[in-house]
Amino acid sequence: MNSMDFKSNDPIAWCPGCGDFGILNALKKALAVLGRAPKDILMVSGIGQAAKLPHYVKANCFNGLHGRSLPPAVAAKITNRDLTVIVTTGDGDCYGEGGNHFIHNIRRNVDITVIVHDNQIYGLTKGQASPTTELGYETKVQVNGVVLEPFHPLETAIALGCGFVARGFSTDSDHLAALILEGIKHKGFSLIDVLQPCVSFNKKNTHEWYAKRVYKLDYKAYDRSNKIMAYEKASEWGDKIPIGVIYQTARDTYEERRGLNKKPKLVDEDISNIDISGILKDFK
Ligand SMILES: Cc1ncc(C[n+]2csc(CCOP(=O)(O)OP(=O)(O)O)c2C)c(N)n1
Ligand SMILES: [Mg+2]
Secondary structure, three states: OOHHHHEOOOOOOOOOOOOHHHHHHHHHHHHHHHOOOHHHEEEEEOOOOHHHHHHHEOOEEEEOOOOOOHHHHHHHHHHOOOOEEEEEEEHHHHHHHOHHHHHHHHHHOOOOEEEEEEOOOEOOOOOEOOOOOOOOOOOOOOOOOOOOOOOOHHHHHHHOOOOEEEEEEOOOHHHHHHHHHHHHHOOOOEEEEEEOOOOOOOOOOOHHHHHHHEEEOOOOOOOOOOHHHHHHHHOOOOOOEEEEEEEEOOOOOHHHHOOHHHOOOHHHOOOOOOOOHHHHHHOO
16 A cells, blocks of 8 residues: 555645645555555544644544544544544644543543644634643734643653653654554554644744754663653753654553453444434434
8 A cells, every 4th residue: 555545635725834744644654554444544533724634534534523532533443443543633622622531531541543733823723822832922812922831741641651652743754654653553542742833823833943953762772661761751842852752651451441342343233223313313
C-alpha cells in the first residue's frame, strides 16, 4: 500500500502553509506502512481545523461535537475491536473543552491512538487562546496577554500513567509518521502531541521558531521507560524542545480488565429483535 491509497476526494480547507498538512502526510505514510485497508480504519474527531483531518483520509469517519472526540472513539473500539481507531483533535478540543475526557480516557486505557494538532491556539474560531497558549501571548480576546499558566499535556499524561506519550513536529513528517505507527501498534491509549504551526493566528510559535528549538530524542541514550526521567524530559520547553517517544510502559487495557477481548464482538450481536424505530425518529 502507499499514501495515495488513503487519499480522499474532499477539497482541503486549511490555510496554505498550515502545519496540518504535515500531519496529514505523516498519517497517510503511517497507514501505508501499517497495511490495513481503509475499511478497517476509523478516524474520529470533534470540531476545529484539526478535526477536519478525517475528511481528507479515505477511511471510515465519525465527526462529532467539539471536545467530544474521545467518547465515540472509545465506544467504537469497544464495540468493534477489529477497527484501528485514530482520533485527530486540537489543543482546544482535547485539552480544553474535552479535558475531562482526556484525563479519564487515559485512566480507562482503551486501545486507541490520539493525535493532537497542538498549534497553541483556537484556529477555527480565529485565534483565541487555548489551554496550551504561552503565558503573555496577546490575542484579540486576551488583549493584555494570556494570564493563565499553560496546560502541560505530556506531563499530565505521564502522571496519569498513560502507556504511550510522544511529541512530534508537523514539519518533520517522516519522524512523525514513525511516531504515529508506533502509537497505533502500542496496546492501549497512545498520545501523540504534535507541534503544529498555525500560520494565521499563532505568530509566535512559527515553523522557524520550532525549527530552531526542536531536537530528536536519541533512543540509544534515552530510557523511555523511566517515568521520572520522562516527566523531566516532557517538561523541557524553551531553547530546546525534544520530539520522539517520551514515555512508554505496558498496561492492561480496559477491554482486558473487563474480559471484553474474550467475548464476541458487540458489533456482531443480533439486534433484530430490538425495536429501534423510536430512536430513529429522532434522527429524521
Ligand atoms: C460546545 C462548543 N463550544 C465551542 C465551540 C466553538 N469552537 C469550535 S472549534 C473551537 C476551538 C478549536 O480549537 P482547537 O481544538 O485547538 O482546533 P484548531 O482549530 O486550532 O485546529 C471552538 C472554541 C463549538 N463549536 N462547540
Ligand atoms: Mg488549536
